[in-house]
Amino acid sequence: MINLVLSILFSSLIFIVFKLFHTYKIQTLYAIISNYFVACLVGLFFYKSPVTISEIPGKPWFIGAIFLGFLFIVVFYVMAKTSQQLGVSVASVATKMSLVVPVVGGIYLYNEHLTPLKALGILLALCAVYFASVKNRKENFQPKTLVLPFLVFTGSGTIDISLKYLKEAYVSEVEIPLFSSFTFLIAGILGILFILIKTKKQPIKVDLKNVVAGIFLGIPNFFSIYYLIKALGESNFTNASIFTINNVAIVLLTTVIGILFFKEKLSSKNWIGIGLAICSIILMAM
Numbered sequence: 001m002i003n004l005v006l007s008i009l010f011s012s013l014i015f016i017v018f019k020l021f022h023t024y025k026i027q028t029l030y031a032i033i034s035n036y037f038v039a040c041l042v043g044l045f046f047y048k049s050p051v052t053i054s055e056i057p058g059k060p061w062f063i064g065a066i067f068l069g070f071l072f073i074v075v076f077y078v079m080a081k082t083s084q085q086l087g088v089s090v091a092s093v094a095t096k097m098s099l100v101v102p103v104v105g106g107i108y109l110y111n112e113h114l115t116p117l118k119a120l121g122i123l124l125a126l127c128a129v130y131f132a133s134v135k136n137r138k139e140n141f142q143p144k145t146l147v148l149p150f151l152v153f154t155g156s157g158t159i160d161i162s163l164k165y166l167k168e169a170y171v172s173e174v175e176i177p178l179f180s181s182f183t184f185l186i187a188g189i190l191g192i193l194f195i196l197i198k199t200k201k202q203p204i205k206v207d208l209k210n211v212v213a214g215i216f217l218g219i220p221n222f223f224s225i226y227y228l229i230k231a232l233g234e235s236n237f238t239n240a241s242i243f244t245i246n247n248v249a250i251v252l253l254t255t256v257i258g259i260l261f262f263k264e265k266l267s268s269k270n271w272i273g274i275g276l277a278i279c280s281i282i283l284m285a286m
Helices: 001-022 028-045 053-058 062-086 088-109 116-133 144-170 171-200 208-232 239-262 268-285
Strands: none
Touching: 001 028, 001 062, 001 088, 001 208, 001 239, 028 062, 028 171, 028 208, 062 088, 062 144, 062 171, 088 116, 088 144, 088 239, 088 268, 116 144, 116 268, 171 208, 171 268, 208 239, 239 268
């Protein structure tokens, strides 16, 4: 049970760190890039076998890790922007609702049966992302504000289904830390390339506070996954129960923290979105 609790806490901490980036004027992209190199080093620390760099391109998961590294850097950046512009709870809900993507992917990749409950869960998830994104403002709601949570939704879901596929098809149990570290490394390298292209005509200024922020982000980023995997290995709960508790608890915890510490104001529609999110996760887990 302690592993599941730690996974929930570290996952929620990611959203809080993103929110603090805006408060302390952290350059999000630079911090995210630093975060991936930190996560890479943490993963290598947990890999017990010697690492031979020349053998990595020959691994069956090599291409898949590069693809995931690209998704990591893009989705993390969009997730940060969503937390800052629409609120911690919106980013959390959009991420958790991405469970829809692996459910649909499982139907086509693994011939899984779509039950009426799961179909209803998918519908509720889409409604939840919309209602959780609506803000109480004097001006009329602009549909374009849904773009960020939608990108988080689809991007996170694609990462989930890709991880599941690569793990089952190519990644052995002992190579999970190495696979994770290499994926984080690719995300960091791609991030640096993006900065070099973006600042081609401008000098790059390295700010120590962005690097420090990346450390604070990289550690919970790694451990949120690490402790979830450990929790899945325990016999106290079924996998469906663990995922249900994990996702519902993160949505609720980040929402409460957003209200208490960041003074986020949730409208009645936002609360409906939170409620639909919880119902959706439970239905899909059932």
